[in-house]
Amino acid sequence: MTTNRARPGFILTSLSALVVAASLSGCLSSSGSSSSSRATEPEANPLLASTSEGDIQGIALNGMRVFRGIPYAAAPVGELRLAPTQAAAQRDAVLELSEEFGAMCPQTSLMTGQPQGDEDCLFLNVYTPDQAEDLPVMVWIHGGAFVFGDGGGEYDPTRLVQQDVVVVTLNYRLGNLGFMAHPSLESDGGNFGLMDQQQALRWVKQNIQAFGGDPDNVTIFGESAGGHSVMSHVVSPRAQSEELFHKAIVQSGSYAPFQVPKVAAQFGGVQIANALGCDDLATAADCLRALPVPALLAAQGSQSMPSVDPDSDLLPLSIMAALQTGQFNTNLDMMIGSNQNEGTLFIALDELGGASLETLGEAEYRSRVTSFFAPYQASVPYDDDQIASDYLGFYASESAPLSTALSAIWTDFMFACNSSLHAGTFAAQGMNTFKYWFRDENAPWTLVSPALVSFDMGATHAGEIPYVLYPQELMRERYTGTDEEIDNLAGLMVDYWTSFAKFGDPNTSDGVAPAWPQAADNQYLVLDPPQPASTSALTFLGYHRCGYWANPPLR
Template sequence: MGVVPAAADDEVVRTEGGLLRGIAQDDVRTFRGIPYAAPPERWRSPRPAPPWSGVRDASQFADSCAQGEHPVGVPSTSEDCLYLDVTTPARTGKNRPVVVWIHGGSFKHGATSLYGPNRFAAQGDVVVVQVQYRLGAFGFLASPLLGSGSGNYGLEDQQAALRWVRRNAAAFGGDPRNVTLMGESAGAYSVCDHLASPTAAGLFDRAIIQSGPCAQEYSAMNYAAPRPRAVAFDYGRQLAADLECATAACLRAVPANRLLAATEPDEFGPALGGPVLPRHPAEALRLGKVNPVPVLHGINHDEESGRYGAQEVFGAPITQAAYEAAIRDTFGSDADRILTEYADVQPAGRALATVMTDSQWSTPAARTNRLLSSRMPTYAVEFAGDAPWYAGAPKPDWPVGSHHLSDVAYFFDLKVFDPPQQRYADELIRHWATFARTGTTPWPRTTPRDQTVQSLTPTGTARTNFTEDHRIPFWQSLER
């Protein structure tokens, strides 16, 4: 990022590092590529960003963190990526709520440039901060060679950004004492991890968790949930062997493109144990070892319909035989009971999406609602109804509803909506901004015994029986 001459205008602000010049965009001012930490040393904790002289140009996005090709990613080999963007309403104001957005992408992909926050900031009258953090092996490699607490550098980056927000939010008209941490998918799992992290204590005041249940246990399907340290270390040992490295120095010297190539097929996520994440968020909630703040928590009604709907239109159609084989492969001895329970759901593609949604998302979400509401003010929601589909792609023959990632389009400038969806997006932004401002919603506060959640659809909101709709008792019976 370059340095430009100083000027007296509304696009220049003073931060702890120096002056920044952003850009005016419609109803907002935007400041991009702001360093919240120094260029990181590989597999070391983030360090403070050095100050600069003059006025720093904050009109361009920083490089994305090192990652491969992906529909929700920006390919890069850069490790100098610990930057954030700030979008604030153009009209004069101060002490606005601050919403810190942690992007998803399976802890392997994503960048701030993918999410347009203008509408959220302007309509919600909030300051939106978007954070980049180290991804994949660069952010989440745990290895005995790197130390017993290794593996959570990406979470440490996020916490460094939150500390920066506490110190600098006022420069952008934000209230540093009112910070909401918001994330979707891997970003939501990150929020859960910060609720359980001793090193995140006091860094945020509210939490919004979208499609990342805190009670989700790690598995081959749920690879973004925190993994046992033994599992993470086994992977780290194998990677070191594949790279012919016997020391941390050797690992740190591997070129970024080679490390990306070696790890691109693999999955990553936070590792349990160590000072940043000593225990699973579900265990932390059960024990009361959490950072209690008001929480807005929800998933999409049809999380897996995007995956299997896309398979229907871009790959091989899901036949009844393929559906039954997938259920048997995933659930083993429970397969016959599951096939009988969901015999009323047709066709096969929709049945497979429904089974996977209810088992992998809805059941841990119900458990999460119970755990969260036992420790802190909690508002449980579900995105439902007809959500935007992938631009330019045909839809399958069965209704896809609200699938994974579709909720993000309502808050960020990713989609042109039809009129009902536009009204819905405007309403959601109002509700999310109200929660960021007050820590409350107009809907009933969740209790540990609740079976209902607030269903949010383009045609209106209402209480819905989440437990019954997603057959939670059936899935609980399989766990006994």
């Protein structure tokens, strides 16, 4: 598969050559008879960093030192396709980087429906202030349902870096290439994407000091599948034993906490392999590794998901089982939250592919509710017809009742109530835990412009990302409120996020931002103009009908 970007190249000037040259210059100058004739040592190159694989030459950009396209692991191609992540190879020459990012991992374009990316995709990017020493490190894990996205150009960490933190973004394997379990594969449950993320964190631990970061103060943060990944690492014994991070921010990542066991994931993997002609268990691994990438992409669904492997220390328990039994890393500070209208994005994406739900009618609404609960019915027999009726009754007076009701089911069942439960679990363990509720209904859009759908999307899924990781100009362009509102809220959120990374507490040291109470006090912070403010947990639970979901209608 082709890519728009070549792998970063090499230049012949090495750091060792510079050191030799400087030493030689010193020796020659010492033989002179006057100090004025001495050659001065060259100044250290602030854009040159030495890593465990070799030296790297970055660039200066927007007042930062930027290192894009660093290979943090071996390319997962050939025998390394569908195999555990391996460390990157050593380099003898300096790796010269540019403004270009490394190739994204293979995925199907949301715009064209065509394959894009390249298997040689395990790159990360480091953004650091001009003068940096022992600064807190924030590692961003992108979302995208584990089937699309990358750590590249969509995310601009400039405003975070301006608050004296080092930011790292990364790519990881997606879809069937990142999460296929199969009996013929050595796989830790098929969680190759999670293995990639942990290898990136190992690289950060080993090398971030060379970029001015503190390896003993690392915060991982991510949204949606990225937030789910963060939760997976929170409950991962491997991540805990290696001390790969110290704080965690979960943005809309508490969904689907009951991951399936390896045996179920392998059953699905065998079905995929058989459909692709790799039906002989003895040769299936070689067969899968020989397939063209587009064939593997075509055989995957609209999302992938990590699975549980009890024989592995990567993810031996599901997120929910680990939290319920206390088998997770309690030596962390946690920030966790959800958005008021998470589900509207998914209804909007469906509408882009056809007519609105209001046009299609109530029968289609009920069919979609049934489909929504189908994956859960084997373990919990939800009465989907009664749930559909109840939620339609809750929102009967809305201008788009069918879309609003289905969106609310997505929001409440999938995201909000799980997020509240997880925050309560962390707080009950005595962990510093800070819960937010993002409610800015004018939020800048990310995947779908509100102008393209027939209903109000509100504070939808991914709506909080721009406030932390978009440039000001793009935020303003996509915001439907005032510039003053977006600038103020975005500034406060950047302060909260970076203060948490520095101190394990989002409350700013200058005390200017509204106070953010601990979740243990049954208080959440509402992120909404004109100013954030705390609210009771009961208000959140009531809005999202979490009492209903604690005792839902069953068949």
